[in-house]
Amino acid sequence: MMLGFCLAAGILFAALFLLYFYKYRKLSGQLTELENQLDESLKKGGEDSILVYSDEPAIRQLAARVNRLLEEQGSLTARTRMQEERERRMLVNISHDLKTPLTVVYGYAEMLLAPEQNLTPAVRTKVEKIYAKTRDVLDMLLLFFDLAKMESGELQLDRTQIDVCEICRSELAGYYEMLQDADFVVEASIPEEELFLEGDAQAMKRILGNLIQNAIRYGADGRYLGVSVGKEGSGLAIRVTDRGKGIVEENQDKIFERLTTLEDSRNKKYQGSGLGLTITKRLTEAMGGSIRVKSRPYRETVFTLLFPQDGQM
Incomplete structure (x- = not known):
């Protein structure tokens, strides 16, 4: 049982x-x-x-x-997308509304600076300041326009074979006088051979111009600019280096955000718009590339651009 x-x-x-x-x-x-x-x-x-x-x-x-x-x-x-779209439209509208009167002020200032106006030195100095500041604001408005186009997908880029080495040499030469005036030591490691990738020449010029200007503006303490181009893996790497105050590690991801200026990690003598690096990143990605930054304060700050060479964008 x-x-x-x-x-x-x-x-x-x-x-x-x-x-x-x-x-x-x-x-x-x-x-x-x-x-x-x-x-x-x-x-x-x-x-x-x-x-x-x-x-x-x-x-x-x-x-x-x-x-x-x-x-x-x-x-x-x-709601976030709608808010971002409203912000883009607002920026475009404000930029458009301000552009016309500023262009008029800029034009009159340029006319007053003509030699035949015979301005006194004191008056000429004031008009030159008006002229320069108006130009700065107009440039910023154009940046707003460009960024709005990129973020809305309206910006169309060409797809042609471009020689990266030639563009780098050309852009660097365009800043020769500025670099000389600022007592910069310039080191360029750009091959004599042609290195091609498929992209937009004007966009590449703007990317490099923005990075060189950034190095001049925020790396002024180190008075050094390095530009190098070379093959890396299956693509091309372009590096722009300065030895200024640099960017602390926790802020290195923030510098590509819109309207971000990190005064604690940059040269306070220069004020940027907070849009240059954002536009640089958008253009780089639009050409199928990527951008990153690595900074050791007071030693070296390196912006690295990586582009594929397989024709994929």
Whole structure:
């Protein structure tokens, strides 16, 4: 009798074990399915809802809560996009409204500086300041226009074979007098051979110009500029180096954000618009490349551009 009882208990235990094991496998599979769908939805920005069929109340409740969170995230994402679009339009509208009167002021200042006006030295100095500051504001407005075009996808780039070495030499030569006046030591490591990539020549000139200007403005303490070009892996690497005050590590990712100027890590004698490096990053990425910065304060700050040479953009 005892043997029969033990046998029955064993069978009951085995049955319960199989039942719970089946239930566990079933729940595990449903949770895995929920997790997979959640991953796919997040990749799409949380636009898709989670659909998990289950007779377990806890699973259904979890799926419902996840869907509510995805819905809230979707609404937040949509509001963020709308806000960014409103900001872009506002910047464009303000820039457009300011451009016309500033252009008039700039034109009159230029006329007053003509030799035939015979201005006194004191008056000429004041007009020159008006002329220079007006030019600065107009340049900033053009930056706003360009950034708005890039962020809205309206900027169209050419796809032609460009010689990176020739563009680097040309851009560096364009800043020769400025570098000489600032007593910079310039080291250029640019091969004599032609190194081509598929991209937009004007965009590449602007990228390099922005980085050279950045080095002159914020690396003035070190009075050093280095420009190098070379093959790296299957692509090309361009590096622009200065030895100024530099950027502390926690701020190195922030410098590519719009309207960011890090006065604590840069030369306070110079004030930038906070748009130059943002535009540089957007143009680099539009040509299929990437940009990164590595800085050791008071020793070396290096901006590295990496571009593929396989014709992919």
